[in-house]
Amino acid sequence: MAVYNLSLNGKKVKVDVEPDMPLLWVIRDFADLKGTKFGCGMALCGACTIHLNGQPARSCQTPVSSVGKNDKITTIEGIGESKMSIIQNAWIEEQVPQCGYCQSGQIMSAAALLKSNPSPTDADIDAAMSGNLCRCGTYDRIRKAIHRASEQMKVTEKGIGQR
Amino acid sequence: MKAAGFTSLGLAVGISGFTKDASLKKIAPAVLKLEINPFIIIDTTSNITLVNPRPDMGQGSTQAVPSLLAEELEVSLEKVLIVQSDGMGKYGSQTSGGSSSVRELWMPIRKAGAAAREMLTTTAAKRWNLPASECIAEDGKIWHKASGKSLSYGELADDASKLEIPKEPKLKDPKDFKIIGKYNKRLDVPERVTGKAVYGLDVDVPGMVYAAIVHSPMIHGKIASIDDSETKKVKGVLQVIKTERTMPHRTSDAVAVVATNWWAALKGKRALKVNWDNGNYAKTVDTASYFAATYEAAKKEGVNFEEKGDFTVKYANAKDKIESHYETPFLAHAPIEPENAVVHVKEDGSVEIWAPIQGPDWALRDVCGYLKVKPEQVKINVTLLGGAFGRKAYHDFLLEACHISRELKKPVKVIWTREDDITQGPYRPGMLSHMQGFVEEGKITGFHHHAIGESIVGQVFKGLKEDEADPWLSEEISTGNNKYQFATASKVSWTNVKTDIPVVWWRSVYASNFGWGQECFVDELAHLAKKDPLKARLEILPDERFKKVLETLAEKANWDEKLPAGSGKGIAVFKSFGSISACCITVSKKDTGVKIDKVVSVIDCGYYVNPDNVKAQTEGNIVMGITAAIKDGITFTNGICDQSNYHQFNVMRINEAPPMEIHIVDSGAVPGGVGEPGLPPIAPALGNAIFAATGKRLRKLPFDINNIA
Numbered sequence: 001m002a003v004y005n006l007s008l009n010g011k012k013v014k015v016d017v018e019p020d021m022p023l024l025w026v027i028r029d030f031a032d033l034k035g036t037k038f039g040c041g042m043a044l045c046g047a048c049t050i051h052l053n054g055q056p057a058r059s060c061q062t063p064v065s066s067v068g069k070n071d072k073i074t075t076i077e078g079i080g081e082s083k084m085s086i087i088q089n090a091w092i093e094e095q096v097p098q099c100g101y102c103q104s105g106q107i108m109s110a111a112a113l114l115k116s117n118p119s120p121t122d123a124d125i126d127a128a129m130s131g132n133l134c135r136c137g138t139y140d141r142i143r144k145a146i147h148r149a150s151e152q153m154k155v156t157e158k159g160i161g162q163r
Numbered sequence: 164m165k166a167a168g169f170t171s172l173g174l175a176v177g178i179s180g181f182t183k184d185a186s187l188k189k190i191a192p193a194v195l196k197l198e199i200n201p202f203i204i205i206d207t208t209s210n211i212t213l214v215n216p217r218p219d220m221g222q223g224s225t226q227a228v229p230s231l232l233a234e235e236l237e238v239s240l241e242k243v244l245i246v247q248s249d250g251m252g253k254y255g256s257q258t259s260g261g262s263s264s265v266r267e268l269w270m271p272i273r274k275a276g277a278a279a280r281e282m283l284t285t286t287a288a289k290r291w292n293l294p295a296s297e298c299i300a301e302d303g304k305i306w307h308k309a310s311g312k313s314l315s316y317g318e319l320a321d322d323a324s325k326l327e328i329p330k331e332p333k334l335k336d337p338k339d340f341k342i343i344g345k346y347n348k349r350l351d352v353p354e355r356v357t358g359k360a361v362y363g364l365d366v367d368v369p370g371m372v373y374a375a376i377v378h379s380p381m382i383h384g385k386i387a388s389i390d391d392s393e394t395k396k397v398k399g400v401l402q403v404i405k406t407e408r409t410m411p412h413r414t415s416d417a418v419a420v421v422a423t424n425w426w427a428a429l430k431g432k433r434a435l436k437v438n439w440d441n442g443n444y445a446k447t448v449d450t451a452s453y454f455a456a457t458y459e460a461a462k463k464e465g466v467n468f469e470e471k472g473d474f475t476v477k478y479a480n481a482k483d484k485i486e487s488h489y490e491t492p493f494l495a496h497a498p499i500e501p502e503n504a505v506v507h508v509k510e511d512g513s514v515e516i517w518a519p520i521q522g523p524d525w526a527l528r529d530v531c532g533y534l535k536v537k538p539e540q541v542k543i544n545v546t547l548l549g550g551a552f553g554r555k556a557y558h559d560f561l562l563e564a565c566h567i568s569r570e571l572k573k574p575v576k577v578i579w580t581r582e583d584d585i586t587q588g589p590y591r592p593g594m595l596s597h598m599q600g601f602v603e604e605g606k607i608t609g610f611h612h613h614a615i616g617e618s619i620v621g622q623v624f625k626g627l628k629e630d631e632a633d634p635w636l637s638e639e640i641s642t643g644n645n646k647y648q649f650a651t652a653s654k655v656s657w658t659n660v661k662t663d664i665p666v667v668w669w670r671s672v673y674a675s676n677f678g679w680g681q682e683c684f685v686d687e688l689a690h691l692a693k694k695d696p697l698k699a700r701l702e703i704l705p706d707e708r709f710k711k712v713l714e715t716l717a718e719k720a721n722w723d724e725k726l727p728a729g730s731g732k733g734i735a736v737f738k739s740f741g742s743i744s745a746c747c748i749t750v751s752k753k754d755t756g757v758k759i760d761k762v763v764s765v766i767d768c769g770y771y772v773n774p775d776n777v778k779a780q781t782e783g784n785i786v787m788g789i790t791a792a793i794k795d796g797i798t799f800t801n802g803i804c805d806q807s808n809y810h811q812f813n814v815m816r817i818n819e820a821p822p823m824e825i826h827i828v829d830s831g832a833v834p835g836g837v838g839e840p841g842l843p844p845i846a847p848a849l850g851n852a853i854f855a856a857t858g859k860r861l862r863k864l865p866f867d868i869n870n871i872a
Contacts, residue, residue, distance in 0.1 A: 029367075034365035041808075076358035077358045095775055097221075
C-alpha cells in the first residue's frame, strides 16, 4: 500500500492503495465518485473515460502510481462546472441516454473533443468518439448532441464577447 | 428519478391481497376490492407514489409507466414519485421482458389512475355538497368549475380512501390525452448525464466485501484442484472459497476470490490456479459441431408447429421452387454494465439484495428457492440497469452473490468481468432456418420455415418434450402472427438440436434469429416470381396494418426511386411482441464490400406513450440489429469461447452507425411492444439490399460487410 495525493475535480484527495490500482477503482471505491463506470477493463469501451489534465484518459488502464499530485483529474461529477454543462444540456435536449451507463464516458470524450475542436465535423466526431461504445445504440443522438453543444457554445461565447 | 418510502399514507389504489406489509395496512381495506396490479399512493401532502413493476434497463419504463397514471389522474409527470417494486407477489408480474411495460400495464395503471380520480372527485363533491358532475380533476386538484374553488388531492386523500374503489372507472378519451402520445422529456435523463444515476455496480453497503469469480472455462467443468498460494499473497485478498454458478437448468463449480476491494479480488482471480475436470465438454460445448447437427437435422422432417394445405406434397410437385438455409450465430448480450449484485444474507436468515435485475419477481422466486427462505425474509432493491437486453433476467450472478454471502455472513458485492460476461453466456442460441417455397403464376403460394436449434423454453424451463414444437414460435414465425397468406400450402416446423452451451432470450428472442430466414427467403421467392419484393409481399399480406406499414415504408424510403448501378435497397417486415416493424436499407458497393447509406424504419406499435422514446428504441434496434448482422458472433472451439472482450466480440461503434430515420404509423390499435420489435427486420433488410446491389445472396450471419465476395 502507498499513499497518493490526488487532485480530483479541484479537490485534494488522499488515498492509501496499491500502486497498480487503476484510477477507475480509486475514483469509484476510495473517492466514492460512482459516475465513472467499469465496462471492459481493457480500454475498449470507454465507459471509464475521465480527463487527466484536460485530456481524455481511460481510467481502467491508468495506474494510480502514474498520476502525480499536480495532475488534474476530472470526472463526470466535475465536468458540469463552467461551460461544460452545455454538453450535458445538449444531451438532455437530444434525449440521448437510454440506459445511460456509457454516457459519462461519452460526455467526457465529447467534452475533450469540443475543447480542442469547437466545430467538429461528422468525421471529427467519428474519430474522437469511436472509442466509446454504446450498446443501447444512441450514436445518432450523440452525434446530434455534439453538434448542438457546439452551436450552443458559440452562441454563449458570442454573448459573453458582446458584453 | 425521485424515490419515496411509504410513510404518510392516504389513498391507495392497488392490487388485492397485500395486507402483510405493515406500512401499508392502513389502506388495505380500500385496496382489496380493485383488482389491478401495480398501485399508487396519494398521501395527505399530495405526494403521489407509483410502485413501478418494470425495472428500467434503458427502455424508458420510469417514464412510460408513470405517464399512464399521470394522464388519468390529471397530474403532471413531475408529481409522480417512483419506487421500484420489490418482487413481492402483490405487485403481480414485474419483469421487464417481452416488450411488456406498456402493453401489459396500459389498462391496469390507467384504470388505477381513473379510479383514484373518481374517488377524489366524489369526495370533493360530497365535501362541497355539490354534484360530482360539476367537479373536475386538473393539475392535482379537484375543481368546482362554476365557483373556481378547489381542493388538493392531499386534502381529499384520507376521506377518499374510505370509498369503495370503482371497478370500471371511466377512462379518458384518447383525444383528450395530454401526456400519452405526446413528446415529453424523460425526467431520468439529467441524472444519467451527470453521473448521479445509481446502477447495480454503484451500490455500497456498510461492511461490504468484494468478490471476483473464477468460472469454468468450459462452463460446466468440475474443480479438480485449486492452488491459491499466489492469490493469498495479493494485498487485500481475504479469502478464497469454492462457490457455484447456478443456472436455471444446472449448476457449475466456481471459485470466489473475496477481498477488501474489487481490484484486489480481480488480481487474486488472475493469480488463482484451478485444475478443471472438463469431462466431455470439449465436444459438447462447441459451435461447429452444433451447427453441423442443425444442418443434419434440416435433412429430416421436423415436428410440425402448424401446417396449412399439404406442404410436403405440394412442394414435391411444384415447378418453380427453391430451398435455402439461413444461419444465425450465438450472441452475447454484452451490456456495458457487467453482471453484478450486492447481497447480504444476515445472521437471522433474512436477505437483502441490491441488483440490476430485470425482474424482481423472478429473482425473488429464484433466491427463495436457492436459499430456502420465505419471500417475507427477502428484501430486493432493484437498481437501474446499465443495459440488459435479456441477460439480467437470468440470475446466475445474483445466486453466486447469495452463495458467497451466506458462506461469509457479510454483504458481498460480486462483479463479473467483461471476460466472464462474454465467455460464460448464457447466449442467444445460434439457429438454422431451413426454408422451402414455391411460386405459382407469379405469386408466392407455398412457404415452409423449418426452425432448428436449441430451445430456450427447453433449456431454461426444462420443459420441451421430444415431439413438441417450441411454443414460442407462435410469437415469431407463425402465420397467425406474421400474417402472410400462402394460397396453396404453408408450414412451420421445428427440430430441437441440443447443446451444453447455455442459452437465453436476447433482444427480440427467436425473432432475431428467424426474421433473417423468413424475410430473406420471401425476397428470394419474390425474385423467383419476377416480382418487386415489396409488391410480392403486399400480394400475400392482406392484413391492413401490415399493408399500411409497408406502404408507409415505401413512401418514406422512396422505394421506387431509380438507383445507380452498384446501389440497392432491401426491405423486410416482421411482427413481434405485438408490433409490426418494417425496414428499408440502402447500400452501395464500396471497394470489396458495401456501405450502408441509409436505414429507414417504420413501426406500428398501436398506442404509445412517448413518440420520442419509440424512435429511440427503434434507433437502438437498428444499431443492435446491424451489429448482429455484421459484427462478431460467439463461437466455441473445443469447449472454449473464442471471444473474450470487446476486441473480439466487437459491437458497432459511432463511426459505423449509418444515417437513420424512424416513422411511426398511428394505428390506434392496442399497445404493442417497442423495446424489441424494431430489431428483427434489420438484418434481412440489409441482406436483401446487398442482393439488390451486388447480386450476392448472403445466408449466414454474421458476414463481413467490407468483404462481400
